[in-house]
Amino acid sequence: MKIHQLQALVASAETGSIRAAARSLGISQAAVTRSLRELEAAEQLPLLIRAPEGISFTEYGKTLLTHARLVLNQLEHAQNDLARFRGRAEGRLSVGVTPWITLTFLAETVLLFRKRMPDIQLELFESLMAVAQPLLRAGDMDFVIGQLHPSTATQEFSCEPVLNYETAVMVRRGHPRQHCRSVHELLDQDWALNFAPDGQDALIEYLFTRHGAQIEASRIVRAQSLGTLQMLVERADMCTWCPTVLQTAPLFQGQLVALALNEKFDSRQLSIVTRRNSTLGGAARCFIECLLQVIRKHARSARKEDLALFDTLTLLV
Structure with a gap:
């Protein structure tokens, strides 16, 4: 061959x-x-x-x-790394980015990366993990900044943990059910959620069934992008379940409300997700270093916005 x-x-x-x-x-x-x-x-x-x-x-x-x-x-990565040793950092880098990172740390990360590697052709996919995973599997992405189900990670992918983040059921501010205290009070509402093609049953089990709640599958709309999810929550009065940090992101600030439900949901882990047994090129390693530098800077900051941001985030690196 x-x-x-x-x-x-x-x-x-x-x-x-x-x-x-x-x-x-x-x-x-x-x-x-x-x-x-x-x-x-x-x-x-x-x-x-x-x-x-x-x-x-x-x-x-x-x-x-x-x-x-x-x-x-992988051959392209090797050629790019060798070009860097010759003093020419060229090539292409394709990164999948979970939407809440796009809204918080991405701009500073890209500016820092562009300063260090201006000749790299950078391609960014703002995509929820259900969308990014097939692209990563096929090699169309170098790595993903996102959350991956542990069972998948052990089979195909490797994860380097970066942050833990809290999640919550959310609605638009002023929603008729804004003050409800149980997921049982939301079973007659429509929901906008993101999940892998084969992940709806597991998500229904996690959000509803394990709490003794039964919801009709027809109540759930699968939103493949953050923009779609936002529109359905803000304009169609749908409920959603997402990272609590979105409350503080500029795009959503003051528009989303996390419900104080009796049911509790586990924190999730944001990781650098790569294909198992693959080798990241120099540009990918540089981008990750820039991202971590930006996140650590905000974690140490005493600014009001950063304190609010890290109320729901726990740094792991």
Whole structure:
């Protein structure tokens, strides 16, 4: 299995045809076809399904494609690190960022990182973990700043803890149920929540069933972005469950109310999430260092805003 064969495989997947793959790689169509046939022959498995309208992949091809992307990403990191040793810090860094970090520490982190590595092409995904996880798995993200379920972490990903953060059921200020004291009083309300495609049952169990409450699944709207969640909470009077720190974030300040419910919810852990057995490049390590520097600065601050911020956060590093 050779690098040029993996490049041909990935390019074919990303462009949808042999001809387009050849253009993206700057080589002939015949060279791409030859690389793919050599790869299939070496592995003794059919990898592609060729049709007049384009190409698709067999199950074997899809499996190899996932690994090929990871291999090429790791090779790019190695080349970028070597370029840095030659005095040229270039390349691309793709980071998934949980929304409440975007609203609190991200801007300062990016400014600091850009000062240290101005030639790195930085790509930021503001995404809840349910959205970011598939991209991280496929190698389309270098790492994620977010919260990951422990069972997933042990299988595919590694987590470096950064912060513990409190969570709460929240509604807009002035919501008719703002003063309720139990989740049982909210079962006739609609909810905007974020969860993985297979995570709704576990979330319903955590928020309701374990407290003896039963809610209709149709009451729950899966919000894939913070903007969608905010709109549904503020304009459609939906309830949500999210990090309490959002109360103090500028975008939400004064608009969200954490309900003082009898039911308690565990604190969550914000971590640097990476693919297990992968190696972070120099740019990724630099970005993480910048983030930690910014968080520590705010944790030590006596400013009113920072004190309010760290009322619901516990620094772990």
